[in-house]
Amino acid sequence: MSQLLPIVGPDSPEATTSIITIQKVKLKDQHLTCEFTEQRTDDAPPRAFALTCAEQIHPDLTHALSRLVPHLCLLAEQLTETPDFWPDESEELPALFEPFTVTGFSMGRHQSGVTLIGQRELTGGRVLNLTTPYQSFDDEHGSYPCTGLLETTLATALTEVEAALRGKCTDYRQLDLFEEATTTIIPFVPTPTRA
Template identity: 85%
Template sequence: MSQLLPVVGPDSPETRSIITIQKVKLKDQHLTCEFTEQRSEEAPPRAFALTCTEQVHPDLTHALSRLVPHLCLLAEQLTETPDYWPDESEELPALFEPFTVTGFSMGRSQGGVTLIGQRELAAGRVLNLTTPYQSFDDEQASYPYTGLLETTLATALVEVEAALRGKCTEYRQLDLFESTVAVPYIPLPSLA
């Protein structure tokens, strides 16, 4: 019987396994992913579906947030304006606030993507959004930002793979019954 590892694949760079991500879903800061893993290029791929118990690292949520402008255009939720595309370093403008990318599904051989997300409506209800499949190789593509989408998605794929290999939010839970702060005793004057 093989030992279950806390992370996917060998951790050393020289023996790192090959991961091909197929579907990604982020819910309540926990990653669910369908992927294949190969020990080497000659080895047959093994299919996995994994839900991480640790919360994802903020880098992954940031990478997914960078897909929001593409979600909005591909799902025809917003129209492009001159100041539509934010710089990589800045946060998303307020016009993207109601939108989130909750996952994506890769096409065969990672040749395209379908983005999955949500829009929070004014009444607090949620509208689920799924974009049409966008091929990266389509020469007659109607989406003019296919190259930018592919580059942004590549960053998200790197973060998903890092999460599968163990990159997550570091947090420490404090002991429930052990006090680590000394509280000095200060006598109160008697009221009598």
């Protein structure tokens, strides 16, 4: 659960606050679809929402989701871990991850775990949809050795999703329809009426 954050602009005296808890995230054609609950205060009942953003997502969200790709590959048993498997935060993913993308995730109850959803592009251009088994963050038996790293990486993605819900998106500028404004006067020619 995130902290109380402003809905309307930073440091605005009119800003109201809310707590957003993200449940499901889906990314398609650079547009975010999200299911979440929102509470105005800690003791207010949560209200459920499903939202598809009309704006394209910010590159920070794309980057945050790309950091989940190694976890998708390990949890779905698509690749095995090697010494150079984990990239640094700033660098691009290694070439072995190129066919893979994370297209969303579903959070467990009380955000205590996650199921990653993604795709692998096959050599023929076809797409293999991947869904990982649910991975609990409180798993005492340790079936997935990178649970702590997964939880940290997912927290960054959740922060970016919440920022997108609060208006962070790709800046775009609509181009002018015409290069320069010109005024063309079309003379009015009355048409005869039929009788």
